[in-house]
Amino acid sequence: MNILVLISNVPDTTTKIRFVGDNTAFDDIGIQWIINPWDELALTRAMELKEAGEIEKITVANVGTKATEPTLRKALAVGADEAIRINAEANDAYFVAKQLAEVASDYDIILAGIEASDYNGSAVGGMLAEILDFNSVSAVSGLNIEDGELIVNREIDGGVQILTIGAPVVCIVQKGIAKEPRIPAMRGIMMARKKPLNVVDPVTVEDRTSFESFELPPPKAACIMVEEDNAQDLITLLHEEAKVI
Amino acid sequence: MSILVYTENWDGKFKKLSYELVSFAAAIAKELESSVTAISIGNVSEEELKSLGNYGANKVLNLVDDKYNSLDNKALSSAIGSASIEECSKVVLFANNNLGKAVAPRVSVKLNAGFVSGVTALPVNYDPFVVKKKVFTGKATANVKFNTDVKVITFSQNSYEVVETGNNVIIEAFNPAVGEGDFTTVVKDTNKVTGQVLLSDAEIVVAGGRGMKSGDNWSGLEELATLLGAGLACSRPVSDEGWRSHSEHVGQTGKIIAPNLYFAFGISGAIQHLGGVSSSKVIVAVNKDADAPIFEASDYGIVGDVNIVIPKLIEGLQELKT
Numbered sequence: 287m288n289i290l291v292l293i294s295n296v297p298d299t300t301t302k303i304r305f306v307g308d309n310t311a312f313d314d315i316g317i318q319w320i321i322n323p324w325d326e327l328a329l330t331r332a333m334e335l336k337e338a339g340e341i342e343k344i345t346v347a348n349v350g351t352k353a354t355e356p357t358l359r360k361a362l363a364v365g366a367d368e369a370i371r372i373n374a375e376a377n378d379a380y381f382v383a384k385q386l387a388e389v390a391s392d393y394d395i396i397l398a399g400i401e402a403s404d405y406n407g408s409a410v411g412g413m414l415a416e417i418l419d420f421n422s423v424s425a426v427s428g429l430n431i432e433d434g435e436l437i438v439n440r441e442i443d444g445g446v447q448i449l450t451i452g453a454p455v456v457c458i459v460q461k462g463i464a465k466e467p468r469i470p471a472m473r474g475i476m477m478a479r480k481k482p483l484n485v486v487d488p489v490t491v492e493d494r495t496s497f498e499s500f501e502l503p504p505p506k507a508a509c510i511m512v513e514e515d516n517a518q519d520l521i522t523l524l525h526e527e528a529k530v531i
Numbered sequence: 532m533s534i535l536v537y538t539e540n541w542d543g544k545f546k547k548l549s550y551e552l553v554s555f556a557a558a559i560a561k562e563l564e565s566s567v568t569a570i571s572i573g574n575v576s577e578e579e580l581k582s583l584g585n586y587g588a589n590k591v592l593n594l595v596d597d598k599y600n601s602l603d604n605k606a607l608s609s610a611i612g613s614a615s616i617e618e619c620s621k622v623v624l625f626a627n628n629n630l631g632k633a634v635a636p637r638v639s640v641k642l643n644a645g646f647v648s649g650v651t652a653l654p655v656n657y658d659p660f661v662v663k664k665k666v667f668t669g670k671a672t673a674n675v676k677f678n679t680d681v682k683v684i685t686f687s688q689n690s691y692e693v694v695e696t697g698n699n700v701i702i703e704a705f706n707p708a709v710g711e712g713d714f715t716t717v718v719k720d721t722n723k724v725t726g727q728v729l730l731s732d733a734e735i736v737v738a739g740g741r742g743m744k745s746g747d748n749w750s751g752l753e754e755l756a757t758l759l760g761a762g763l764a765c766s767r768p769v770s771d772e773g774w775r776s777h778s779e780h781v782g783q784t785g786k787i788i789a790p791n792l793y794f795a796f797g798i799s800g801a802i803q804h805l806g807g808v809s810s811s812k813v814i815v816a817v818n819k820d821a822d823a824p825i826f827e828a829s830d831y832g833i834v835g836d837v838n839i840v841i842p843k844l845i846e847g848l849q850e851l852k853t
Contacts, residue, residue, distance in 0.1 A: 421603075443541065449718045
């Protein structure tokens, strides 16, 4: 079986968020870029499956400009066999899904992170499945392959289901899919330079949504402090003032 | 043409979030001079279906077929897509929960519709159709415009008050044609955690962090949670250390919650944790470090020892109850 792991290039999670162009665009100057955390876990699981002999090849794909290549090289350093970059800006989820569909139809399993930590779209995985007419399953916290069958752990309200699903399938993965993201070893980083990173031209697709403007939250009012000795006063405040209990 | 709302059920029952969604749909329908159709899939009683009318549904499409119990995403999208087309819906709403986020993007592709998840309020504008959502994991808000005729949205829980309007609601049987390749999901086993307040439903959440010092120190928090009818949560290090289950982890890579009240005991307030709880209406922090970043994100705070504060809070609550 072959796996395709979708990779988003996102700002490091501790980044201070700022907007430019009169609040119409994210300020990406001086940003430290990383693999989207859920995609990183997806890639780690793919590596574990490859090492267990269940998967032959891991391809990673991203829709982005040349600026995303360092992140794709990191994915290759972790252990992906090849990378594909579709040369376009990723401004809309449907646009991204349509681009990926051009290179994704031959895979048995596509892994997509449940959302990207920048725009929190929660869209591309499901859209890609529909475009390709693949099965899909989401909130996936575990993936195993036994005798060519896919065994998936899916999180539901208050519990976990164990289920099987037919390939080809898009598995939309969340926390639990791998324990910790794999860190590339020095050897992996060296080898990454020689692995193929193919750049593909985009197809013409309209953006179905547009980000018009952004706002930072209003500054929070100062925290109302209560003394440790009078901690029970907090209950009174929550009941009478905040009215939440 | 109606606003279509997918009202998921849990063992045949709706939840508060279902009624929030219908109330929200009703408000949009009013603005667009349209009506609200809910689509229910599963075994839901007539009385329960009619309850949707109390919150603004004019019609309920009732799809009863055990084949959908596996929650196969392809099949669900197919059914809901068919309903949208039949109803000529211009707006299709889902809850912003696991199932909503799984199915809605598929439906949007079927309908050639734009899709926005995690919408937090009524549209900012109707022509062009612009909605608000949180981005950068809660650090900012974006106004997103739809460039399409049909719009698919997942709507965040606890973002809209339920509004009782009382409607005569028509219940109609719905039996869409099913695709050949649908229903490949087969559930083999289900492990449910019973007897606890689900984090996704909890209006009050009590969370502990590394400052609790040990997984053996949780009984105070558990008692507090029981008194409040609250869900229990924890920060990432706590679940990574194995003190608490991963299902309790709230934060950027865990669950994102938006309760009315969130207690953070012994949690320093790292950005990744705040990303999971910043939409809470009221945040209370207890930490012995006065400089802990959590206090910048909180509405109420106590600088002190959790072991001294928690018993006092429990006492205070017991007094309140009497």
